[in-house]
Ligand SMILES: Cc1cc2nc3c(=O)[nH]c(=O)nc-3n(C[C@H](O)[C@H](O)[C@H](O)COP(=O)(O)OP(=O)(O)OC[C@H]3O[C@@H](n4cnc5c(N)ncnc54)[C@H](O)[C@@H]3O)c2cc1C
């Protein structure tokens with residue numbers, strides 16, 4: 349927490365580090381003049397039909413947020429929403445906030461108290477160590493505050509959103525140059541929607557020039573109080589990729605009716621994400637819930653590891669997806685997710701070295717560590733001769749059960765045929781079927797079969813998920829252990845094949861006790877499905893054709909990792925449709941778009 353903020357003898361909140369005040373005695377009037385009127389917010393709020401996004405560079409006491417929220421409530425129509433995205437490197441503690449808020453006028457007090465309460469809950473709760481933002485909803489979700497934690501330039505690079513208006517509010521440029529650097533102002537421009545604006549109290553020459561170079565047309569306006577001038581401006585050119593961030597053109601309308609094609613895990617998580625935001629959703633699937641690849645009852649949820657130093661943007665994205673999904677599953681679906689951990693077992697010396705290098709990667713230190721043969725065998729409850737990478741937050745998920753649970757929501761209607769009423773956002777989550785037909789998406793079908801065996805009563809069962817080239821779950825309450833799987837490219841048949849069992853057993857040849865147990869156990873169930881995958885093994889998430897149509901979006905090609913990537917995709921799609929920041933850089937987001945090359 350920020351210890352450097354103090355109240356001076358005149359009661360002004362001051363930063364020792366930057367030698368500047370958070371706001372002057374006329375704080376609210378100055379905010380209303382510079383930022384609110386400077387961005388013409390009263391008029392623009394009144395004209396908004398969907399989501400209006402305000403960006404800010406320094407959150408501080410939240411005064412600017414409180415003033416913008418008050419203006420929004422006064423001027424905006426009931427159907428519209430405000431998303432306020434701000435950055436902060438040194439969050440203020442609640443005591444300091446309370447003292448600073450005591451200086452605000454009466455009409456801001458109630459929301460200020462609400463803000464402090466929410467901040468107190470957020471800092472008390474077990475926020476995951478990798479959490480880089482806080483989201484606080486006000487007025488039943490009509491106003492959303494997102495605080496991106498850390499340095500502003502870094503936060504903007506790591507998050508994708510497009511603001512309609514920017515409040516540039518660091519301490520004075522000569523005291524806090526990082527908040528006025530060209531790099532940051534270019535990020536601001538890159539995070540600005542079509543016709544988006546900015547306003548700031550400073551007219552410093554280098555700030556003016558940087559804003560111009562970054563892509564804003566700027567003008568001087570009358571400053572507040574003793575300050576003669578201030579700056580305001582509008583984004584010059586509009587960069588089409590940013591448009592992909594506004595699904596269903598959220599500036600014009602927020603989705604009021606969503607159709608989802610496909611009731612597998614991708615469709616069910618997407619439907620649930622919109623339903624939880626209060627949107628009526630119709631899910632269409634002629635074959636019923638989880639009738640495709642998501643029929644698998646034991647899918648492994650685990651991160652992918654990589655060797656530090658190797659440029660691995662895809663792996664980084666997948667690690668991010670895993671972090672999100674593991675905590676989402678623990679919170680949303682504890683009954684369907686068994687967080688028993690997983691051991692990624694080496695099968696020989698060479699693989700042992702490779703896995704050791706991967707677990708030494710600081711970027712995934714929270715997700716994986718190396719265990720020697722002895723440690724791994726103790727942890728797994730079975731002999732693991734070459735040691736293993738221990739993945740403590742991994743586990744196994746009943747995808748079919750989870751998809752069914754997620755669709756049981758009062759805002760979701762499930763049907764077999766397409767309704768006549770239209771939707772303003774359509775999600776295509778048809779797994780292998782449509783993607784295969786849409787050959788221009790360039791995806792591939794990969795058949796997979798897994799088997800369930802009843803674990804021999806005389807043998808010690810494994811205590812965690814065991815992964816080799818395949819996977820094996822600890823026996824569930826019904827005594828069944830699932831073992832997977834085959835991987836047959838360009839085979840789209842779902843018939844069950846007893847002849848595949850030996851290929852599945854072969855994944856565990858290097859774990860002697862396990863190999864013996866499964867050789868003596870009977871196969872009691874088989875499951876076969878068809879995965880749909882891209883060449884780069886990343887899913888397809890976002891507008892099918894973002895240049896012309898942002899109202900038809902995909903959650904497709906989840907390949908062999910749908911249990912990890914489908915819930916994350918659902919969150920990204922809902923965030924994008926509601927104008928909220930996506931926790932990944934714009935270049936990463938573009939790597940997920942269906943039309944990518
Ligand atoms: C044997 C096997 C083992 C696996 N193990 C794992 C694992 O351990 N971990 C992991 O993360 N992933 C695993 N996977 C992959 C995972 O199952 C998939 O990534 C995931 O289920 C894909 O979900 P989906 O919703 O995209 O597709 P699907 O589950 O295939 O759902 C698509 C749905 O769309 C419906 N549909 C089709 N056409 C239409 C249409 N025109 N209109 C409406 N609906 C339509 C279908 O009926 C189906 O219900 C495994 C897959 C297999 C086959």
Ligand SMILES: C[S@@+](CC[C@H](N)C(=O)[O-])C[C@H]1O[C@@H](n2cnc3c(N)ncnc32)[C@H](O)[C@@H]1O
Pocket residue numbers: 369370371405406407408409410411412413435436437438439498499500501517518519524526527
């Ligand atoms: C002038 S104050 C902002 C006042 C604020 N808008 C309000 O309404 O109270 C500037 C803020 O920027 C934060 N800050 C300074 N440098 C930063 C950086 N590099 N990245 C993110 N925040 C930073 C400071 O901690 C401080 O809270």
